[in-house]
Amino acid sequence: MPAPKDAIVKPPPFTYHRPATRFEVDELLGEYGADAKLLAGGQSLVPMLNMRQMSPAHVIDLGGLVGEPSVPVWRGAESTLWFGPLVRHVAVEKSRAVLEGAPLLSKAMDMVAHPPVRSRGTFVGAIAHADPASELPAVLVLLGGQVRVRSHNGIRTLAGQELYAGPFELTIAADEWIDEVRLPPGRRSDRFAIEEFTRRDADFAVCGVAATVREVGDVLVTALAFFGVGATPRRFELSAMSSDDITGGQLDLAVRELVAARLEPHDDIHATAAFRRHLAERLAVRAVRRAATSERSTE
């Protein structure tokens, strides 16, 4: 791409593609694969290019895809909440379908970046970016969502849990891409909470946790997914507890055991592994208690 006359950004050179259909994206990825990057909202890719942290030979801009929905869609026939590749965060944040079908995601959107970023960044893009500190992959995994993966060779569906290989790394092939994310509806009786610790408002989380609490007979089944701690989001279930266990010390013990056994927190300048472990415990307890005592969201 030739430099504009008054260049104020300075990514390394790349060839720019602007396909009009998903099929054309498949073809381009089939041809350039590992040398290509997809551009959707550009809130992560463009700064990385400008800082020359990556230098893809090809940038494939999804912004020109024709006929893509701009909002999440409830598909009654499949009973799923469906997100196309150009649905921006702001559309998820304001979506009534999301509020009703996946209230946890609505809560999580409040924590995603600042309004300017939410107005450009895309939901599927954040799922595919695989930032381990992002709220959205954890929500996907916790809610048992799926992604649709496609390439010039065909289309397949992956559970969110199977999508992540490591920080910023997916299990899919270089010529594959995610064109849809689907979330199943929760039960109306499910309750949710999300807690995170950030250094500044709307930063990526130093540590965070999303929780669902489901009534199964007389007991409560709690599931957790952490972010900002560990390489990939995973869904953990605690053994069933009574509501007294949850308000009492039983929950603290169960969470401590889970964090000690299953999480592998890392060190960075904002938190040591020990501090992350401490935060993971305290935030998980907060989240579960808050979920368990919250109003059922849509009743």
Added chain:
Amino acid sequence: MTTSFVGSSIQRREDDRLLRGEGTFVDDIAMDNTLHAAFVRSEAAHALITGIDVTRALEIDGVVAVLTYDDLAGTPLAAPLRVSQPHPAIRHARTPYPLARDEVHHVGQPIAMVVARDRYIAEDAAAVVHVDYQHLPVAVDLVGAARGEDGPAHSDMDGNVYASLSEHVGDVDAVLAKAEHVFEYDLRYERAAGTPLEGRGLLATFDELGGRMRLWDSTQAPMMVCHGLAPLLGLEPEQIEVISPDVGGGFGTKAFQLYPEEALVPWAARWLGAPLKWIEDRKEAFVGSNQLRSQVTHVKVAVDGEGHLLALDVRYLHDNGAFCQFGILVPSVTASELSGQYRIPNLRFSFDAVYTNTTQCSPYRGSGQPYATFVVERMMDWVARDLGIDRAEIRRRNFIPPQGMPYDTGLSFPHGNRSVYDSGQYPAQFETLLEAIGYDGFAAEKAAAAAEGRRIGLGLTCYVDVGGTGPYESTKVTVLPDGSVSVVAATSDTGQGHETMYSQLVADQLGVPMERVRVTTGDSRRTQYGFGTWGSRTAAVGGSSAVQAAATVATKAKAIAARLLEVDAGDLELADGAVRVKGAAHVAVPLTELVIPARFGRTSGGESSPGLTAASYWSPSAMIFSSGAHGVVVEIDPETYDLNILRYVIAHDCGKVINPMLVRGQVLGGFAHGIADAFYERRHYDNAGQLLNQNLMGYLVPFASEIPQVEVRHMESSSPVSIHGVKGAGEAGSVPVPTAIASAIEDALGFPIDAMPQSPLTLFELAQRHGR
């Protein structure tokens, strides 16, 4: 005089232009055929350069030149840049070559300059310049470096201490030996940096025919840059036009001179015969723009049984990074304020200034003052604790009283006058603060919170803040033929609102509407002698020179009008754009009619010089000190250790106020920097000298969401030093904030906070260590 603009909250004249996006910053200035520079910077903290291969860069279409040290041979740029703040205590001056010669001393040091048709190409080419390094021992940790265990940072030195300075008042040792109580404390302050929204930027063009260099420079100190460049370019200062256009923040980062880029870009523009632009990007700013200190201190203090300070002995280490172009300015500024607001009859400091393989340091908003405040005020809290005296009461017992002013601390201020406090009402100011923050009721408030499992704490600090540093500042005031007034000031505006401030001062002196005053700042085409904007000095020193120049013009105008009106000059006043007889406004002569007589009049007729114009190089005869007290109530989350500021009060005295709205802006902006310096911003280097947080995701400049509401109480102790009673306001908002927050966190958590900045992580670790 009928008009009075001084003292009014007049809207900033700059805002209309700036808010509409019509400001002109360096990068907004476009010239045909401009070339663009990018720099190859050291990736090693300390290494010998064993080879530089520029072949691939030169092969790229659009690359004009790739310069390394060897290309500068035989030019003035082949020598190290000079120390712009020399001091006899410096034993080992080390400054960078504009392009590294054979040894690099910090990550980010310029090694090669690529010039190309546009910045894209320059970046592409810089990325393929290959540098071979032979790594050398690295000094990063201040204490290790000072002891000579790490490094040396410069392979031609044995250790890393480059300067040592000591000064004393009274007999510290004798008092320490026999005092009733002697306490010792250790303190530490880590490294931060100014982060102006607009990075540094340069656009240089050389007019071969006219023999003139023109440099647009996003700097706080255009006159200093002009004079600093002259020997490097082989030109007279008057042949070098340094213009600082709109500047998007400086905070001291841009008061430094000369940066290597600042020498290279104009030199190369001349050599290449084309305009050359370089705009610093954020990544470069993190490693190439100057930072501010780490310091480590040991304090010994002698007190009597009532908590009266008898003697203070302060020894500290100062980390200045890889070089000392600003000499020992920062640790010396710390030293000059070690008396705080208190009478301390016996006082001694000694410091070692140390090189490390990190980016060079120079002042950033407050310079060494936040650290002086931290040392003195944390000490006051701890002496109170150790003697079982209330921490407000111990301060009351030691304040310098108003009747003790001016107060000579016995200490020196670097490159200037003695550290003598000119005026201040410390006790009254402190009582105002205590009342506003609710000090008396706080014990009950804290107990009530504790009963709910909440940890809250109250922090207190007092401070002094030097403003009005010399040597002088220059302003030229001229009544133009159309009766409008031109003000040319050597200082440079970086967002403060100087255009508004100078207009207010001069309009009052000359009796003209503010709209008739046009202000030019930071342009060496218009004035040659002067310094720039830093150290809270512009309103006090630049403002005094503006008042003095305008008053001289007024005197001249009256003298001429007196002849024309055949009245005594003493009966005249300036108002409504005219000189008129007091009490008989119809007997008047407009300023426009005085311009020609002033130009043609004989200079022996009572006027010292022709024209309705005067320049002033006003020089403060003594130091000017603002003062204040901050109080804060914080809550610390017992699980995440996050900080929540429940209320914050600033009692503030910056002397006479020219424009309350501008002062409030300065205080609140400084306050935000203080919050940053207390809990968010910190440069993290690893042991290899790599900066771990090289972007704004890792280096936590607080958002608006992190800055709490603050209540500001003003006091006004007019300065006897400045002409108009004004003191400095630019830095005072930031100086005491980390100390107040430290005091409050300590009160909330119950263990000592002796290092800043803190973070949830450091508080978690401290709590573990203290078994909480």
